[in-house]
Amino acid sequence: xxxxxxxxxxxxxxxxxxxxxxxxxxxxxxxxxxxxxxxxxxxxxxxxxxxxxxxxxxxxxxxxxxxxxxxxxxxxxxxxxxxxxxxxxxxxxxxxxxxxxxxxxxxxxxxxxxxxxxxxxxxxxxxxxxxxxxxxxxxxxxxxxxxxxxxxxxxxxxxxxxxxxxxxxxxxxxxxxxxxxxxxxxxxxxxxxxxxxxxxxxxxxxxxxxxxxxxxxxxxxxxxxxxxxxxxxxxxxxxxxxxxxxxxxxxxxxxxxxxxxxxxxxxxxxxxxxxxxxxxxxxxxxxxxxxxxxxxxxxxxxxxxxxxxxxxxxxxxxxxxxxxxxxxxxxxxxxxxxxxxxxxxxxxxxxxxxxxxxxxxxxxxxxxxxxxxxxxxxxxxxxxxxxxxxxxxxxxxxxxxxxxxxxxxxxxxxxxxxxxxxxxxxxxxxxxxxxxxxxxxxxxxxxxxxxxxxxxxxxxxxx
Numbered sequence: 001x002x003x004x005x006x007x008x009x010x011x012x013x014x015x016x017x018x019x020x021x022x023x024x025x026x027x028x029x030x031x032x033x034x035x036x037x038x039x040x041x042x043x044x045x046x047x048x049x050x051x052x053x054x055x056x057x058x059x060x061x062x063x064x065x066x067x068x069x070x071x072x073x074x075x076x077x078x079x080x081x082x083x084x085x086x087x088x089x090x091x092x093x094x095x096x097x098x099x100x101x102x103x104x105x106x107x108x109x110x111x112x113x114x115x116x117x118x119x120x121x122x123x124x125x126x127x128x129x130x131x132x133x134x135x136x137x138x139x140x141x142x143x144x145x146x147x148x149x150x151x152x153x154x155x156x157x158x159x160x161x162x163x164x165x166x167x168x169x170x171x172x173x174x175x176x177x178x179x180x181x182x183x184x185x186x187x188x189x190x191x192x193x194x195x196x197x198x199x200x201x202x203x204x205x206x207x208x209x210x211x212x213x214x215x216x217x218x219x220x221x222x223x224x225x226x227x228x229x230x231x232x233x234x235x236x237x238x239x240x241x242x243x244x245x246x247x248x249x250x251x252x253x254x255x256x257x258x259x260x261x262x263x264x265x266x267x268x269x270x271x272x273x274x275x276x277x278x279x280x281x282x283x284x285x286x287x288x289x290x291x292x293x294x295x296x297x298x299x300x301x302x303x304x305x306x307x308x309x310x311x312x313x314x315x316x317x318x319x320x321x322x323x324x325x326x327x328x329x330x331x332x333x334x335x336x337x338x339x340x341x342x343x344x345x346x347x348x349x350x351x352x353x354x355x356x357x358x359x360x361x362x363x364x365x366x367x368x369x370x371x372x373x374x375x376x377x378x379x380x381x382x383x384x385x386x387x388x389x390x391x392x393x394x395x396x397x398x399x400x401x402x403x404x405x406x407x408x409x410x411x412x413x414x415x416x417x418x419x420x421x422x423x424x425x426x427x428x429x430x431x432x433x434x435x436x437x438x439x440x441x442x443x444x445x446x447x448x449x450x451x452x453x454x455x456x457x458x459x460x461x462x463x
Contacts, residue, residue: 029159029241029242029243029244029245029247029248030239030241030242030243031157031158031159031162031239031243032157032239032240032243034239035157035158035166035239035243037234038153038157038235038236039153039157039166039169039170041227041230041231041234041235042104042149042150042153042170042235043169043170043173044173044227045104045107045108045111045142045146045227045231046146046147046150046170046171046173046174046177047173047174047176047177047180048111048177048220048223048224048227049111049139049142049143049146049174049177050173050174050175050176050177050178050179050180050181051177051178051180051181051184051220052111052114052115052118052135052136052139052177052220052224053078053080053081053136053139053140053143053177053178053286054078054177054178054181054182054285054286055077055136055181055185055216055217055220056069056074056077056078056136057074057077057078057181057285057286057287057288057289057290058181058182058185058186058288058289058302058303058306059185059186059189059191059213060074060287060289060290061191061192061289062189062190062191062192062209062212062213063213065192065205065206065209066206066209066210066213067125067128067129067132067210067213068125068129069129071290072421073129074287074290075287075417075420075421076133076417076421077132077133077136078283078286078287078417079413079414079417079418079421080133080136080137080139080140081136081139081140081143081282081410081413082140082410082411082413082414082417083137083140083414084137084138084139084140084141084142084143084144085140085143085144085406085407085410085411085414087141087144088144088148088403088406088407089258089403091103091107091144091145091148091403092144092148092254092399092400092403092404093254094106095145095148095149095152095399095403096254096257096397096399096400097254099237099238100149100152100153100156100235100237100238100399101231101235101236101237102237103145103149104145104149104231104235105231105232105235106145107141107142107144107145107146108142108224108227108228108231108232109228110138110139110141110142111138111139111142111224111228112221112224112225112228113135113138114134114135114136114137114138114139114141114142115135115139115217115220115221115224115225116135116221117131117132117134117135117138118131118132118135118136118217118220118221119135119214119217119218119220119221121214143406143410144403144406144407146174147171147174147402147406147410148399148402148403148406149170149399149402150166150167150169150170150171150383150386150402151163151167151170151171151386151387151389151390151398151399151401151402152397152398152399152402153166153170154166154167154170155244155246155247155390155398156237156238156239156242156243156247157238157239157243158243159243159244160244160246160455161325161326162325163325163387164321164322164324164325164383164384164387165318165321165322165325167321167383167386167387168317168318168320168321168322168382168383169318171382171383171386172313172314172317172318172379172380172382172383173314175310175313175314175379175382176310176311176314178285178306178310179306179307179308179309179310179311180307182288182302182303182304182305182306182307182310183303183304183307184216185216185303186300186302186303187300187303188212188215188216189209189212189213189216190208190209190212191298191300192205192209246394246454249395250395251395251396251397252395252396252397254400257396257397257400257401258400258404260393260396261393261396261400261401261404264392264393266392266448266449266451267389267392267393269444269447269448270385270388270389270392270444270445270448271389271404271405271408272408272440272441272444273335273339273385273440273441273444273445273448274381274382274385274389274405274408274409274441275405275406275408275409275411275412276412276437276440276441277339277342277378277381277434277437277438277440277441278378278381278382278385278409278412279408279409279410279411279412279413279415279416279437280412280413280416280433280434280437281374281375281378281379281434281437282409282410282413283412283413283414283416283417283420283430284416284430284431284433284434285306285309285310285375286413286417287417287420287427287430288302288305288306288371289302289303289306290427291353291427291430291431292305292367294353294427295353295367297364297367301364304368305367305368305371305372306371306375308368308372308375309371309372309373309374309375309376309379310375310379312372312375312376312379313375313376313377313378313379313380314379314380316376316379316380317379317380317381317382317383317384318383319380320334320338320380320383320384321383321384321387324384324387328452328455329452329455331384331387331388331391331450332388332445332448332450334384335381335384335385335388335445336442336445336446338377338378338380338381338384339377339378339381339438339441339442339445340442341373341376341377342373342374342377342378342381342438342441342442343435343438343439343442345370345373345374345376345377346370346374346431346434346435346438347435348366348370348373349367349370349371349374349431349434350428350431350432350434350435352366352367352370353367353428353431354428374434378438385405386402386405388450389401389402389405390402390454391450391451391452391453391454391455392450392451392453394453394454395453395454412437416430416433
């Protein structure tokens with residue numbers, strides 16, 4: 001209608017997209033080859049922390065025979081792991097303020113001190129039992145950093161298309177340590193019913209079992225000492241240049257992060273979906289030998305079942321994390337499939353153990369298969385859950401977010417083991433708790449509304 005050309009200001013859009021709350025500062029990003037060394041050191045520490053935590057469950061018959069432990073003692077030895085998580089707020093504050101190096105050094109020191117305390121050779125069995133309990137508690141104090149810092153490490157050192165994979169490795173290797181104890185313990189330490197037929201006196205049998213347990217304790221102490229030296233010599237908190245926009249963005253303060261997490265109903269929903277089944281399965285697997293003993297499964301066979309259930313979960317978890325890296329925005333669907341499989345497998349295992357009532361075939365093959373499937377589905381869901389937590393509450397720091405959810409997981413483990421100290425004569429209720437926790441988690445995931453705030457920042461915001 002005869003209007004002249006528009007001015008420069010008139011061509012500005014009427015609706016200007018809101019700027020992200022985060023303060024993005026780097027001019028470029030870069031990934032370093034040394035990130036794999038950092039991941040390896042952290043993962044090996046997690047491996048040893050998991051191995052020390054699960055030392056006594058797979059050899060509970062031998063430990064009772066050699067040191068005079070009762071069933072309640074075995075449950076308490078496993079319980080020290082969740083108890084060590086009690087000061088988790090202090091460890092999360094330390095990680096947020098001082099960085100990953102200081103936090104990991106402190107955790108490695110606790111592990112060295114605890115493993116050294118357990119391996120002190122003493123003829124006084126009462127004092128020896130106290131030292132073992134003290135060592136397990138110190139190892140448990142390393143848990144808040146070891147179990148929570150994996151996503152922080154992956155964000156700090158790895159590019160967006162490698163983060164889920166790095167999180168899977170960092171968070172699942174500690175499970176491999178627990179799996180290794182299922183294998184190493186029964187193979188190195190003979191069970192009483194296997195050795196009494198070979199030797200003429202029970203006293204010699206007790207001393208032999210005690211010596212073999214001591215050998216395991218010495219070996220674990222030596223490996224942890226080497227890893228502590230490695231962290232002391234080289235473990236930087238962060239690379240010189242961040243690998244992504246999200247890694248360089250400004251995060252919320254410690255107090256603001258805690259307040260936001262506790263007031264976010266979506267986060268609390270998915271946190272319960274994670275912590276209930278993982279907490280229950282951790283306590284359940286820690287006393288798997290006790291659960292399978294009524295089914296006439298030997299200590300060695302129970303160790304192999306626990307070993308393959310955890311190893312399968314770790315391998316499948318890394319594979320699913322790699323799949324999540326390549327096809328982004330599918331975390332909820334992956335978790336629905338995993339927890340549906342876990343619910344079916346847990347129900348199968350529970351009904352198989354009640355063969356007198358259900359008349360289902362209770363064979364070694366069915367027990368092996370159902371138990372291993374439970375471990376595969378639940379353990380492999382851990383890195384997917386952790387990545388979904390970070391996406392949901394970004395820009396809350398990764399260490400604080402994962403610290404809250406792993407505390408909740410350890411809380412449920414502790415509650416399960418606490419009740420076990422009172423109700424240990426008949427253990428079928430543990431299997432029902434496992435089944436119920438998987439169904440509860442599946443329901444919460446189906447109701448959860450997912451979002452990917454961190455992924456949006458990395459994909460759509462130019463560095």
